[in-house]
Amino acid sequence: DTGVSQDPRHKITKRGQNVTFRCDPISEHNRLYWYRQTLGQGPEFLTYFQNEAQLEKSRLLSDRFSAERPKGSFSTLEIQRTEQGDSAMYLCASSFERESYEQYFGPGTRLTVT
Amino acid sequence: AQSVAQPEDQVNVAEGNPLTVKCTYSVSGNPYLFWYVQYPNRGLQFLLKYITGDNLVKGSYGFEAEFNKSQTSFHLKKPSALVSDSALYFCAVRVMNTGFQKLVFGTGTRLLVSP
Numbered sequence: 473d474t475g476v477s478q479d480p481r482h483k484i485t486k487r488g489q490n491v492t493f494r495c496d497p498i499s500e501h502n503r504l505y506w507y508r509q510t511l512g513q514g515p516e517f518l519t520y521f522q523n524e525a526q527l528e529k530s531r532l533l534s535d536r537f538s539a540e541r542p543k544g545s546f547s548t549l550e551i552q553r554t555e556q557g558d559s560a561m562y563l564c565a566s567s568f569e570r571e572s573y574e575q576y577f578g579p580g581t582r583l584t585v586t
Numbered sequence: 587a588q589s590v591a592q593p594e595d596q597v598n599v600a601e602g603n604p605l606t607v608k609c610t611y612s613v614s615g616n617p618y619l620f621w622y623v624q625y626p627n628r629g630l631q632f633l634l635k636y637i638t639g640d641n642l643v644k645g646s647y648g649f650e651a652e653f654n655k656s657q658t659s660f661h662l663k664k665p666s667a668l669v670s671d672s673a674l675y676f677c678a679v680r681v682m683n684t685g686f687q688k689l690v691f692g693t694g695t696r697l698l699v700s701p
Contacts, residue, residue, distance in 0.1 A: 478629075
């Protein structure tokens with residue numbers, strides 16, 4: 473399967489703990505995106521990378537959230553001191569360079585904070 | 587600001603009948619428009635997009651959508667629905683040439699196709 477992959481698929485953590493998610497984009501895609509989806513809502517944009525550069529961040533991305541893409545390939549999203557409101561599906565997507573190209577989404581990581 | 591509205595939370599249609607899932611958009615500029623489908627516990631799957639050109643775009647699984655600039659709409663259609671089309675459908679928009687890369691999604695429409 474050469475699609476976008478995410479790990480883990482599910483994560484249950486206690487409030488206050490740190491969690492890290494990984495995304496592996498489609499290999500020839502240089503753009504990578506993170507979104508968050510809560511129940512009954514559409515995905516909401518969190519951040520965007522072109523190669524290793526983080527070029528766009530949403531106001532949703534509080535200072536407890538950090539994302540990296542160190543070598544322009546895979547990306548990690550870390551949430552520090554998790555809160556119950558962080559419970560959501562975290563989606564990663566990738567695309568080719570031109571802005572008209574569609575984004576391809578991974579299966580998501582479902583985070584539950586207890 | 588850019589936004590997308592999907593006015594129907596759920597659309598019910600019988601198998602074999604045509605289906606329409608509605609989407610309207612609001613942008614300050616020229617839009618790129620997309621439809622995605624989401625099956626339970628799965629990520630979003632790309633169906634089709636409008637960039638420029640022909641207002642009727644064809645996509646995967648027999649779906650098509652019509653771009654209407656005067657009505658700022660981009661409704662998803664299929665001539666004959668299948669039970670397997672039952673899923674959650676999202677419309678999304680991105681504004682051209684703004685440098686912003688994010689997609690803005692609607693709240694989704696659940697399509698239920700009955701046998």
